[in-house]
Amino acid sequence: MTVAALHEYLEQSARRYPQTCAAVEASSGRQITYGELDALSDQVRDHLRRIGVRPADRVGICLPKSIASLAVLFGILKVGAAYVPVDSLAPPARNAFIFNDCGVRAIFVEASRAEALRCELARLAAEPSLLPLDWSDGPSPLAAYLAGVEAGGLAVEDESARPGPDNLAYVLYTSGSTGQPKGVMLTHRNGSSYVDWCSEVLAPDENDRFSSHAPFHFDLSILDIFVPLKHGATVFLIGEELGKNPARMASIIAERRLTVWYSTPSVLTLLVEHGSLDARDDHALRFILFAGEVFPVKHLRRLKAVVPRARYLNLYGPTETNVCTYYEIPQTIAEDRSAPFPIGRACSHVEARVIDANGRNVPRGQEGELAISGAPVMLGYWNMPERTSAAFHVDSSGRWYRTGDVVIEGDGGVYTFRGRRDRMVKRRGYRIELGEIETALYRHPAISEVAAIARSEESGVSIKVFYASRDGHALSLIELKRFCAHNLPAYMAPDWFSHQQLLPKTSTDKIDYQHLMRME
Template structure:
């Protein structure tokens, strides 16, 4: 059977290796055959309660085996899954429910109180799956899903252009934006990454990222496409480096993919040498810069593994890679490498003219089959995000504008230089600093806010917020942090907040962000 959509991944692997563990979590495992059955049960149930092709269904849970059943069951029903960060503020989640018109959310009993609160909010939400609440007619526990008779189930006809999932990320307007991916873009990414890193049925892939973070697609799509086993890293282990190392050894992980900070924490615990991780053959990292002294140290700890710097905005999944085959020098950034597969790229100046020379800095635009359809409910932003090239054969090529400034080095590898806007990469997440400022300035005691990233130590950075209060008002930084927690995901809440008398200004009267950042460094 050919693999033409993401749904086919589990069906095909179930036919080839029915009893092989597809995913593991803590002491539990689910085989490819079990996954095929349970995703079909969920798909049939979703259809019975009115889910139709093209609908959006939310997933509200931490890392667990049910998350996999939810992902593939929703897609098998012809719908698109929308990961909802269970740790995000209530108001933000309600916004996503309304923006994507989500009527059904799949969750677990762990978050029954939060899910009950969502059911009571003003939104399209009508039904919860995976929990049993007092409002029984609106909730269906997993036990009931697993009793659904799948005999006679008629698969929904899904085309590769159909929407498979929508991932929300920070937006510069102060509101999250939904990145819409098709079955084609997701499956193409899975196939290219499986080929690039030679993923095989013998591999055991560590899935460190939560479902709402795009790195998770490697564990959820790439690994099962290759018939490998994905080990979902429990939430608690992500905060305890020593227990993480023990898990990596116990599970004999062969491929690891995470943000650099997770790897830095493993190194800094000082106990790597006590664990046998010779099974590790590929260490993939992306989402932010890797502090070079720690990268070098980790490469010396694991000389048997190959290290790859991975680059790619969530809108195009992954689009470049760079194999670090020797210890990188401390005085040069690690390149983001070359584009892969049949991908194409250009470097453009501010007038959209192509730059071809070595060392010339411009915006990277990428043409790839792993590219998103667009932004959900936002045609204007979608239009702005693409660069269209008219070819000599009167055909139009569509490139995604990454917003990242790059240059070519002497080996023709791409090197990341910075951003052409105020988006930053923070602990693997894309964060629009404008969104944090917008939230702060909504507070009735705040006159003006400015936000930037600053180094807190050689191995880490923090989000710093400077605020100017309205006259004759007082509020503590801790109170402002609590306020931010009500409106922003945890990773976007400023770690440091300073009350400032005034901000440095440009000649036009705007906040001088460069001078502000330099001033912060001196505090």
């Protein structure tokens, strides 16, 4: 059942299952039925139209994950606009940059964060409408907000927009190598082709209960939001605070009898190591899906021992394509295996090739860059035509997104990940451009030189920063961490800092990263 626009999944399920529970806030237990969620998002749509939001506009979401933010997301889509979700806990200056960059018309923002965001937007001379939702007034801030603005509104059309499949649906910002985040533009077709592939593989029905662990600004959330709502299933929204609390998450998995779990391997490792997941044997999990980074086999083996009946899928794909290859972990993992599992075969809705720098096919068994074409591949980067064309290889066989990931194709079209061809790393599922960390630290008045490197260790990727200071003295570690906490999203915080008198240089006087990689 393919749809032209992503909000049709909700509309169709609301007609079929109006009384069924669509979403639950896992921490509070608050829930909403399909009929109510559809109606609430209609109200959001009407309000956005009244304040002048039009099809093809962008609308920001700077809210904690909640029933309110889910209804807002669908309300934006129903106008025919695109939603732009950000991490509400990230530095306000970064969020203001994003909202200004893609020219949002309005922003739904948690009331307690509205003033800081307004100040930062004003510095950029941006004046979108800020629509504040106040959780201190009670658990239904969206209904309260809408009730407050309803009076005296103009009459607006009460039908949802019917955008075409190639219209913009959402813009997800990822770390950018030049120091500023870049907006990945995704259409309704990009999203729905992936959602339909998930239907094919997971065969969900209205009895399924999905986790939603990833925040909405993270591409894992596309599965969490749209797949359960397409099938009349229930999604359990796991917010920021709960998402870091393994013991509470483990009891929700068991007590709520979740059937599909999707998160980064880091979160699954946290559940096994700190969540006492093994103390419960009443899991209903059919599928455990993971993506975003390599899952160390040691931890995967432990997880499989604790939840043996589930099927385990390793999903792979950058934000620009979402999931494009997948690999099912075998029932038993050999005792002596320590190599990570492959990223697997191309999904049925994409085509994959391994190419060299000139776009020529690389023989099977040799390293090359994975390139993807097909329905889920992004339109491009917002307002960055040059970056967009550099990201694609175009030839007679089509338009291929160059993932930057170096792979080897093995038997049966199974790809194995070998590394990156640039300075992007993935840690705990988040992609991080090391250059963005360096740019942020260069803003510190006492720092004269910075270089960030990433190391892969058995427990995962760690980021180490080497720096030199103007007065030659080491900075306080507390001061460095504090500076990062206020200038970078938490997921980009370095693990280690090392003070140097001067950073090592190459013969051309560039920072010698190879040398830094060898330093302890």
